Amino acid sequence: MSGSFTTSTARNIFFGGTVFFFLLFLALTYRNEQALPARDNRANLTPQVVAGKKIWETRNCVGCHTLLGEGAYFAPELGNVYVRRGGAQGGTEFIKAWIKAQPTGAPGRRQMPQFNLSDKELDEIAAFLKYVSEINTSKWPPNNEG
Amino acid sequence: MQYKSQAVSKLYFVAAIGLFVAQVLFGLIMGLQYVIGDFLFPAIPFNVARMVHTNALIVWLLMGFMGSAYYMIPEESERELFSPKLAIALFWIFLVAAAATVAAYLLVPYASLAKWTGNDLLSTMGREFLEQPLPTKLGIVVVALGFLFNISMTVLKGRKTAISTVLLMGLWGLAIFFLVSFYNPDNIVRDKYYWWWTVHLWVEGVWELILGALLAFVLIKVTGVDREVIEKWLYVIITLTLITGIIGTGHHYFWIGTPEYWQWWGSVFSALEPIPFFAMTVFAFNMVNRRRREHPNRAATLWALGTGVMSFLGAGVWGFLHTLAPVNFYTHGSQITAAHGHMAFYGAYVMVVITMISYAMPLLRGRAANSNKAQVIEMWSFWLMTVSMVFITLFLTAAGILQVWLQRVADAPMSFMATQDQVALFYWLREGTGVIFLIGLLVYIWSFFSKGEDAAKA
Known part of the structure; x- marks a missing residue:
């Protein structure tokens, strides 16, 4: 790196490149927002689901579990747990019963805390x-095990 | 130390190392919980330990960045800090806020903490790495703005260099993208989409500007190579960083409900993300080889070279391993991700902060370099921590490959927990290596207390 390639040339390429790619990123974000309604299951985004998201957050579920692959890797993926545990045939009931039964207390096994959720809150998180299980995730995860 | 006000950075460096110890201790608790599931349950559930582990990391790296800036900027600007008093006041605010937040994580149920701290007014909590209660988040913004004001005023009134410009851009970017953490849409897909604007655009974007500036500063000092040469390299590296890293955000948008064109954008651009890290490695070695002086602080030079190599391996190579969409389809959210996360954070950010501390701390204590004995101890800590981090990464990668195979590829896939039992051996090996890492960290701290006869004069 010598001769005509000066520090100010390098600086100008930096600013030009950064601005260009950031604008491109904004354009892709705009297209993303246009495409999301067909994929993100927003038609079913009821007040109950919104309340459930809040329970997900305030119990720090993501501190152990993943959701659509993001979070901690200590406990099972929950993006598809509804499907894994029976879907329309008992998925909701399984989730509620599971949360209520924690912790298992089995010696040496990983434990999930008891959150003392009310019936209404259990319905909301379920x-x-x-x-979430009905979001179009391009077929991820590869199978039901998450 | 050329300017009196640089002394404020010492506070930041000491606190950073203290929080580093806390981070590693909680990491060891979590590592043990991976194999002895009910260890410390219900006193410290895994999710609480993880919040302390990751949040302590973020805070101590921020402390390290701030301390580095307070050290560098007076020398770059050739004048005293705009306000050393503000720097000291902000330090105590930040430290108390961080300690109070960690204490609250450990002592108060998270849901109660959310209720008491106004999460109902503006819900921002419960998202990975952004778990902090609202007052803490606001405190971070106040501290960051006060810090930026102090640093920017110093730069504006003094000499302007490429290094200080790049550092300022990185630090301002850090503050600006943190503001996105206050935006938490009800729609989980949009929540995740914008959550990455803070997380990815920090660690694979503006933080790399800070990393580049810190490394460039130390290399100028220890090698004596012309500033012109080093600053040109710095601009080339950060250009490569941002033209690959911004669109590279797309590698997080494969499977979270976002459209499929991201699989192309994300794969292609993030596959290029190792290039700036490779350039950084070449840069560090090239400058040291072309050195025009033998700086007495050989430990700092070792850390600088280590940053180049380990950030390339951790962020570059281990990132590339699972960044292509067809590969990531199988590895997403597995121990492979954890392996990459550990070596990337250590190699890039932990090591660059230690590089800076290693260079600046002897000067802050009134000598050009530590005694030979203290440097040898410090170099031992370098090898202990670095080699054990390599093995932590290898063991997590082995666990990850097995996990992906058993749970996602095999003809009869196992459940998550059954798979975890199968890979327990690698978790034990990781935990043992983690203990060696802790020993390395304690050796590092010991090096500060080692006295020797032949300390070089400042």
Whole structure:
């Protein structure tokens, strides 16, 4: 790197390149927002689901579990847990019963805390997980095990 | 130390190392919980330990960046800090806020903490790495703005260099993209989409500007190579960083409900993300080879070279391993991700902060370099921590490959927990290596207390 390639040339390429690619990123974000309604299951984004998302957040579920592959890797993926545990045939009931039964207390096994959720809150978190399972994730995860 | 006000950085460096110890201790707790599931349950559930582990990391790296800036900017600007008092006040605010937040994580149920701290007014909590209660998040913004004001005023009134410009852009970018963490849409897909604007555009974007500036500063000092040459390299590296890294955000948009064109954009651009890290490695070695002086602080030079190599391996190579969409389809959200995360954070950000501390701390303590004995101890800590991090990464990668195979590829896929039992051996090996990492960190701290006769004069 010598001769005509000066520091100010390098700086100008930096600013030009950064601005260009950031604008491109904004354009892709705009297209993304246009495409999302067909994929993100927003038709089913009910107040109950929104309340369920809040329970997901305030119990820090993502501190152990993944949701659509993001989060901690200590406990099972929950983006598809509704499907894995029976879907329309008992998925919701399984999720509620599971949360209520924690912790298992089995010696040496990983433990999930008891969150003392009310019946209404249990319905909300289950509705949220059902909602997430219906998002179009381009066929991820590869199978039901998550 | 040329300017009195540089002394404020010492506070930041000491606190950073303290929080680093906390981070590693909680990492060891989590590592043990991976194999002894009920260890410390219900006193410290895994999710709580993880919040402390990751949040302590973020805070100590920010402390390290701030301390580095307070050290560098006076020398770059050739004048005293605009306000050393503000820097000290902000330090205590930041430290108390961080300690209070960690104490709250450990002592208060997270849902109660959310209720008491106004999460109902503006819900921002419960998202990975952004778990902090609203007052803490606001505190971070106040501290960041005060810090940026202080640093920017110093730069504006003094000499302007490429290094200080790049550092300022990185730090302002850090503050601006943190603001996105206050935006939490009800729609989980949009939530995740914009969550990455903070997380990805930090660690694969503006933080790399800070990394480049810190490394460039230390290399000028220890090699004596012309500033002109080093600054040109710096611009080339950060150009490569941002033209690959911004669109590279797309590698997080494969499977979260976002449209499929991201699989192309994300794969192609993030596959190029190793290039700036490779350039950084070449840069570090090239400058050291062309050195025009023998700086007495050989430990700092070792850390600088280590940053180049380990950031390329951790962020570059281990990132590339699972960044192409057809590969990521199988590896997404597995121990492969954890392996990459550990070596990338260590190699890029932990090591660059230690590089800076290693260079600046002896000067802050009134000598050009530590005694030979102290440097040898410090170099031992370098090898202990770096080699154990390589093995932590290898063991997590082995666990990840097995996990992906058993749970996602095999003809009769196992459940998540059954798979975890199968890979327990690698978790044990990781935990043992983690203990060696902790020993390395304790050796590092010991090096500060080692006295020797032949300390070089400042």
